[in-house]
Amino acid sequence: MKIDLSTKIGKLKFKNPVLTASGTFGYGLLINEIFDISRLGGIITKSITIRSRPGNPAPRIVEAACGMLNSIGLENKGIENFLDEVLPKIKSFNTNVIASIAGETVDEYGRLAEKLDRNVSAIEVNISCPNVKKGGMSFGQDLSSTKKVVKKVRRKTSLPVIVKLTPNITRIEDIAKASEENGADAVSIVNTYEGLSIDIYRRNSKLGGFSGGLSGPAIKPLALFAVWKVAKNIDVPVIGCGGIMNFSDAIEFFMAGASLIEVGSATFSDPNASLRILKGVKHFLEEENIKSIKEIVGIVDEN
Amino acid sequence: MNKIRDYYSTVVNNTLIDNNIYLIEMFLPGFDGKAEPGQFMMIKIDETYDPFLRRPYSILECKKERLKILVKIVGRGSEMIAQKKKKDRLYVLGPLGVGFSVDKNSHSVLVAGGMGIAPLWFLARGLMKGKKKFSIVYGERTTSLLGKEMDKTFGERVFFVTDDGSRGLKSTASDALPSFLDNLPYRESTIYACGPHGMLKEVINFGMGRNIPVYVSLEERMACGIGVCLGCSVKRKGKYGFLTVCRDGPVFKGDEVEI
Numbered sequence: 001m002k003i004d005l006s007t008k009i010g011k012l013k014f015k016n017p018v019l020t021a022s023g024t025f026g027y028g029l030l031i032n033e034i035f036d037i038s039r040l041g042g043i044i045t046k047s048i049t050i051r052s053r054p055g056n057p058a059p060r061i062v063e064a065a066c067g068m069l070n071s072i073g074l075e076n077k078g079i080e081n082f083l084d085e086v087l088p089k090i091k092s093f094n095t096n097v098i099a100s101i102a103g104e105t106v107d108e109y110g111r112l113a114e115k116l117d118r119n120v121s122a123i124e125v126n127i128s129c130p131n132v133k134k135g136g137m138s139f140g141q142d143l144s145s146t147k148k149v150v151k152k153v154r155r156k157t158s159l160p161v162i163v164k165l166t167p168n169i170t171r172i173e174d175i176a177k178a179s180e181e182n183g184a185d186a187v188s189i190v191n192t193y194e195g196l197s198i199d200i201y202r203r204n205s206k207l208g209g210f211s212g213g214l215s216g217p218a219i220k221p222l223a224l225f226a227v228w229k230v231a232k233n234i235d236v237p238v239i240g241c242g243g244i245m246n247f248s249d250a251i252e253f254f255m256a257g258a259s260l261i262e263v264g265s266a267t268f269s270d271p272n273a274s275l276r277i278l279k280g281v282k283h284f285l286e287e288e289n290i291k292s293i294k295e296i297v298g299i300v301d302e303n
Numbered sequence: 304m305n306k307i308r309d310y311y312s313t314v315v316n317n318t319l320i321d322n323n324i325y326l327i328e329m330f331l332p333g334f335d336g337k338a339e340p341g342q343f344m345m346i347k348i349d350e351t352y353d354p355f356l357r358r359p360y361s362i363l364e365c366k367k368e369r370l371k372i373l374v375k376i377v378g379r380g381s382e383m384i385a386q387k388k389k390k391d392r393l394y395v396l397g398p399l400g401v402g403f404s405v406d407k408n409s410h411s412v413l414v415a416g417g418m419g420i421a422p423l424w425f426l427a428r429g430l431m432k433g434k435k436k437f438s439i440v441y442g443e444r445t446t447s448l449l450g451k452e453m454d455k456t457f458g459e460r461v462f463f464v465t466d467d468g469s470r471g472l473k474s475t476a477s478d479a480l481p482s483f484l485d486n487l488p489y490r491e492s493t494i495y496a497c498g499p500h501g502m503l504k505e506v507i508n509f510g511m512g513r514n515i516p517v518y519v520s521l522e523e524r525m526a527c528g529i530g531v532c533l534g535c536s537v538k539r540k541g542k543y544g545f546l547t548v549c550r551d552g553p554v555f556k557g558d559e560v561e562i
Contacts, residue, residue, distance in 0.1 A: 023532070023533075024527075024531060024532065025531055026530060026531040030529055030530045030531055030550070031529070031531065033306070033307065034307055034308075034529075046533075052543070052544065054538075054543065054544060054545060055533065055536060055545060058523060058524070058535075058536070058537075059523075059524045060524070060533070060534045060535075060536065061356075061524045061525065061526045061532070061534035061535075062524070063354060063355055063356050063380075064355070065353055066352040066353045066355055067352075067355050068355055068356060068526060070526070070532070070534060072532070072533050072534065075533045075536060075545060077544070216352065216355050217352045217355070245352065265355075265526070267527065267531065268356060268357075268526040268527040268531075268532055269347060269352075269355060269356060269357060270309070270347070270394075271307075271309070271396065271527070271529055272309065
């Protein structure tokens with residue numbers, strides 16, 4: 001049986017719905033040495049900023065029960081370096097390359113989108129990073145800032161615009177709706193949950209940046225619920241993300257309403273995770289006699 | 304560089320060799336046995352999600368389809384690895400990172416503090432095999448069975464230092480290093496060091512002061528081990544930006560990083 005795994009965001013076609021989450025896959029170059037990443041539906045780059053950022057002090061990683069806290073702080077070499085050094089190497093990947101962008105101001109988001117226009121397959125707007133002092137999550141926690149950022153990016157590019165949302169808010173569905181109304185072609189749900197871990201002997205946070213973002217299977221039920229809440233409220237596709245470790249986790253996200261998924265910190269415990277999940281999804285559909293992934297998207301709802 | 308692979312491995316032997324320290328030997332099907340001293344492996348403890356992350360371990364020794372690591376119990380993850388028995392399975396990803404590059408024209412001085420011996424053990428075995436002259440300054444808190452093992456394997460090449468004077472000189476490895484070097488009959492030396500943070504800092508400062516090349520193997524918390532999470536960044540010395548311990552290191556030139 002031929003299984004149709006293809007899907008779309010705006011006009012952009014995806015050969016399958018498995019993407020890799022920003023910040024967990026670099027720019028794809030290193031993992032491409034481990035497996036052929038062109039088999040994936042797409043990759044989302046580490047967030048790119050206007051200026052080079054050194055990131056947060058060490059330690060940047062601490063383990064949590066069934067997950068981890070990170071406080072990387074958007075370390076990257078900036079947009080010019082991305083365009084000059086990185087892009088030429090990743091342009092040839094036979095899959096969608098989605099650039100994640102993070103600004104300190106609304107204007108910076110606009111400038112980043114403008115510089116990336118026509119250079120990548122789509123843009124993911126990161127308004128949900130919990131580990132930076134300026135910008136990041138503070139945009140995604142405020143309705144009017146969200147509107148301004150999305151509107152600005154929309155005006156500066158013809159590429160599909162995906163907005164990555166923070167779960168650290170009371171009503172994520174409102175932020176999702178505002179993103180859609182201001183021109184987003186899709187929303188990614190969710191970025192990490194803000195968290196803390198304390199070293200009781202040093203009487204201080206275990207992280208150099210104090211608080212961090214929780215990811216991994218620990219957050220899966222929370223993320224899945226957020227996807228379900230949002231998907232029924234908007235018409236544009238939802239990209240589900242949060243603790244997806246295997247194919248059955250991925251299927252749960254599709255059934256809750258996600259049209260695509262992002263594999264995130266699973267890659268840290270297994271660099272082959274995204275490919276393994278893609279194979280598992282395909283196998284599940286075959287076994288269950290489901291011809292197209294679209295048949296199961298959003299199939300689960302309250303009775 | 305060798306291709307990175309995830310080997311579904313089997314424990315062949317697990318021996319308690321010292322208080323809380325285990326020597327684990329594994330069978331890695333398909334592993335060609337090629338790795339540089341200083342490279343490491345990321346070990347997945349089991350199939351469950353808790354602990355979530357793999358743990359990095361220096362390669363102590365390896366050959367075709369075989370790997371030895373040294374595990375000291377310092378927390379829950381290492382305790383779970385230490386409890387593995389013969390025939391237990393583990394996923395082992397590697398070999399990872401950049402190892403030591405040996406300057407063949409100078410005398411190698413290996414400076415190890417405690418468990419910092421692991422990557423240097425591998426280096427020393429290689430030097431021995433290549434019939435190269437080298438010395439080891441080995442510092443530990445007190446006499447240990449690990450030290451005894453060093454004595455057995457490397458004999459008079461090891462200069463022992465203990466905090467309490469129970470074996471060799473009563474001092475620390477970094478304090479003992481200057482006079483040790485002064486007494487060596489070689490004109491050119493290169494230092495290869497691994498151990499506690501403070502020790503590495505002192506060794507780097509000493510080397511830079513005397514114009515002796517120093518290579519250090521660093522340890523940092525890491526999530527992925529392959530350079531994508533940027534969790535293990537270390538500051539570049541004199542230049543803006545960071546290097547990753549897992550991908551650019553773990554071995555660095557002493558004047559390359561700020562520690």
